[in-house]
Amino acid sequence: MLLGTTILAGVPAVAFAQNVAPAATPAVAAPAAPEPVGETIQTIQVVGAERLEPQTVLSYIQLRVGQAYTKAAADAALKDLYATELFADAQITNEGGTVTITVKENPVVNRIILEGNKRIKDDKILPEIKVAPRQIFTRSKIRADVARIIELYKRQGRYAATVEPKMVMLDQNRVDIVFEITEGDKSKVRQINILGNEQFSDGELRAQMVTKQARFSRLFSSNTTYDPDRMAFDQQKMRQFYLTQGYADFRVVSAVAELTPDKKDFIITYVVEEGKRYKFGDVKVESQLRDFDGDKLAKTLAIHKGDWYNAKLVEDTIDGLNDTAGAFGYAFADVRPQYDRDKDNLTMGLTFVIQEAPRVYVERIDINGNTLTQDKVVRREFRIAEGDAFNSLQVKRSTNRIKSLGYFQEKFEVEQKPGSADDRIVLEANVEEKPTGQLQLSAGFSSLERFIFQASIQQRNFRGRGQTVGLSGSYSSYSKSVEANFVEPYLFNKNVSLGVDVYRRDYNSFNLVDSNRNTNYQQSTTGFQVRAGVPLTEYLTAIARYTLNYDDVSVDKATYYSNRVDPNVYQCDPLYAGLYLCDALGKRLSSIVGGSIIYDTLDNRIRATRGVTAAINLDIAGLGGDVKYARLRANAAKYWPLGKGFIFSLSGEGGIIKGWGGNDVRLTDRFYLGEPQIRGFGIRGVGPRIVRQYFTVDADGNKTNSTKNDDALGGNYYYMSRAELEIPLGSGAREMGLRPSIFVDAGAVWGVKKPETTDCSAGCTLSTATDKTYFTETFLGDSWNPRVAIGFGVNWNSPFGPFRIDISKVLLKEEGDDTKTFTFNVGTQF
Numbered sequence: 001m002l003l004g005t006t007i008l009a010g011v012p013a014v015a016f017a018q019n020v021a022p023a024a025t026p027a028v029a030a031p032a033a034p035e036p037v038g039e040t041i042q043t044i045q046v047v048g049a050e051r052l053e054p055q056t057v058l059s060y061i062q063l064r065v066g067q068a069y070t071k072a073a074a075d076a077a078l079k080d081l082y083a084t085e086l087f088a089d090a091q092i093t094n095e096g097g098t099v100t101i102t103v104k105e106n107p108v109v110n111r112i113i114l115e116g117n118k119r120i121k122d123d124k125i126l127p128e129i130k131v132a133p134r135q136i137f138t139r140s141k142i143r144a145d146v147a148r149i150i151e152l153y154k155r156q157g158r159y160a161a162t163v164e165p166k167m168v169m170l171d172q173n174r175v176d177i178v179f180e181i182t183e184g185d186k187s188k189v190r191q192i193n194i195l196g197n198e199q200f201s202d203g204e205l206r207a208q209m210v211t212k213q214a215r216f217s218r219l220f221s222s223n224t225t226y227d228p229d230r231m232a233f234d235q236q237k238m239r240q241f242y243l244t245q246g247y248a249d250f251r252v253v254s255a256v257a258e259l260t261p262d263k264k265d266f267i268i269t270y271v272v273e274e275g276k277r278y279k280f281g282d283v284k285v286e287s288q289l290r291d292f293d294g295d296k297l298a299k300t301l302a303i304h305k306g307d308w309y310n311a312k313l314v315e316d317t318i319d320g321l322n323d324t325a326g327a328f329g330y331a332f333a334d335v336r337p338q339y340d341r342d343k344d345n346l347t348m349g350l351t352f353v354i355q356e357a358p359r360v361y362v363e364r365i366d367i368n369g370n371t372l373t374q375d376k377v378v379r380r381e382f383r384i385a386e387g388d389a390f391n392s393l394q395v396k397r398s399t400n401r402i403k404s405l406g407y408f409q410e411k412f413e414v415e416q417k418p419g420s421a422d423d424r425i426v427l428e429a430n431v432e433e434k435p436t437g438q439l440q441l442s443a444g445f446s447s448l449e450r451f452i453f454q455a456s457i458q459q460r461n462f463r464g465r466g467q468t469v470g471l472s473g474s475y476s477s478y479s480k481s482v483e484a485n486f487v488e489p490y491l492f493n494k495n496v497s498l499g500v501d502v503y504r505r506d507y508n509s510f511n512l513v514d515s516n517r518n519t520n521y522q523q524s525t526t527g528f529q530v531r532a533g534v535p536l537t538e539y540l541t542a543i544a545r546y547t548l549n550y551d552d553v554s555v556d557k558a559t560y561y562s563n564r565v566d567p568n569v570y571q572c573d574p575l576y577a578g579l580y581l582c583d584a585l586g587k588r589l590s591s592i593v594g595g596s597i598i599y600d601t602l603d604n605r606i607r608a609t610r611g612v613t614a615a616i617n618l619d620i621a622g623l624g625g626d627v628k629y630a631r632l633r634a635n636a637a638k639y640w641p642l643g644k645g646f647i648f649s650l651s652g653e654g655g656i657i658k659g660w661g662g663n664d665v666r667l668t669d670r671f672y673l674g675e676p677q678i679r680g681f682g683i684r685g686v687g688p689r690i691v692r693q694y695f696t697v698d699a700d701g702n703k704t705n706s707t708k709n710d711d712a713l714g715g716n717y718y719y720m721s722r723a724e725l726e727i728p729l730g731s732g733a734r735e736m737g738l739r740p741s742i743f744v745d746a747g748a749v750w751g752v753k754k755p756e757t758t759d760c761s762a763g764c765t766l767s768t769a770t771d772k773t774y775f776t777e778t779f780l781g782d783s784w785n786p787r788v789a790i791g792f793g794v795n796w797n798s799p800f801g802p803f804r805i806d807i808s809k810v811l812l813k814e815e816g817d818d819t820k821t822f823t824f825n826v827g828t829q830f
Contacts, residue, residue: 235252247277373466438457635651
């Protein structure tokens, strides 16, 4: 039964620091009449205790039968009772030696209720609250819980948050505790002031900081909120900046963050002392290792006398010298810089001392943490073996190869530990496995294929042996496929990979009829591919493959067939379908032998930030089967990290296909370009095409019912290239998975023999009837001239799945090319 609601007295209700007076101790009721000092206590009785036994109450105080009763003893007993925090009120009276202790017990907490919290959910706040149901209510515990809740909001930058605790009295001396929370807005950084800087402006120094001033342009940035840890980090960033500019004596004198009276904003003020600017003096290397000549090493350093002092360059030089020593087997080499500061001439002399250390050999390699993955799967990725001389470069390469497996958590390093002797070292691979199986069902919408449905199941570490087994299928308006694959990276424990793919793919090609899609042919491919790969060097791999495809290309006979040539035979009519499409119809067997040479130094094959990849691919069809052609393709890409999260990449590729043995290259085997290879153009929107304009003529001779068909023909040659810069955003945007970029795409496809075109502007009879259809055919786009588009795009790992949007502007194109400004892809997983 609800009896009442009471605001808890003495509990702080404001989020920022407040001084709250402790709850007043209830006054002790004075005896009705003064009692004689020193009167002996005859009996002691407890009144009002409900949950506690009287003996339990008496155990908290020092009053005992037979003692002399005094006011001092009574006051001490009251203090002891209140100190237990079990009682809301207590009184002590004495009448004729009978001492009566009257208590009112604190209520029992029935439940904890949170109100007003939207930014921080209950599951984050409740673990911080120490008062729990069925515990005794005390004001000190409530005050501590309020402080904990306030601290949670401070961590989110909400310094204006308030928490008002209330209790709802229930029957049986129970109480509900209600924390009424007013969250308030995040406390932003209104202004960052810097005092004492003369060489660099406030704006230049603010640009080095993670904390940013709150402005409308940073509406979605989380770096505009106040964070004391971030503020300390900003001081280090500012110091690092000055040290890279030669100011070796720079220091931050003070850093103060002041909260505005409305508790909505902070004003941060830094007082700095820049000091003088130094240049490098004499730079030397002293080596205590017999394999290194200090004078020769000094000549190879990037530091030169007379350059402005740069602390970052000093750190990089130390790392470089350590790596050099490690590459020669000195795992424990220690490079220590000795500084010679000349304050009069403002120079900083440097001597890099390479301490003496023994040449080290790998005693053993330990692999820990792998419960599913077999040891050999990890061990075979090491580029260094037990008993070899230590080589730091090979250890780093081993680390990258193990990371590239994708079986373990990304934060992995091969640890180096001392061995059983000074010249021995133990390498430890402490891995932490992550799930490698994937079951995915997805549905989405693509500007390329409209609605898409996909399902796949894959295990990338099958039975812990590093094998990949997968089964996938997809369905959309223009394509359907089902595919099974298996990859064994180390066949018979040899450094030879084997892969097998079996598939069925149905593709509906389309042309454009007045900008509307219209299916013009269907292609069904059933086949398999077997491939084997052998590493030639650490970064170079050779792959051989064999592919066998059975293709069936067909068209809608009602649309593209006629008996114009022979009234008794319906066949594909070039006047309807085009010469190249009619030649491609039918069932054919393709037997293809191919090979590739691949060079790969990427740090991450999924999302590379540095490195180079290049490949040359050659495929020859005709060793059996019905199709004869030779196809050569090459591609390359390079990635550069530019610092501060910027990643720049250049990529390019090209190819040529030629028929042999008197065979021409079919329409279905040629190269095509457009979306998604070159943004800014439609699907197959670049290159040779036939544009056919249909019309009818009314009784007055006027052309009516005009329509246009646009059929892409593909080409025998192509090239394309791309330059892209990935732009980092603030931590808030990174948490949302936003990765914007700007790009330039260029390319062309050409090399088709000009087909015979038909001019039916005067009317052509396309059937045995007397009706005539009027049209003109134009051959366009067969040019190697580059098509160029620029634009920007955004990748977003949205709650609904991966989303990509691109907005492009075409700078160069040829007549007939199909341009497209806006493209996007979105999907969802469930």
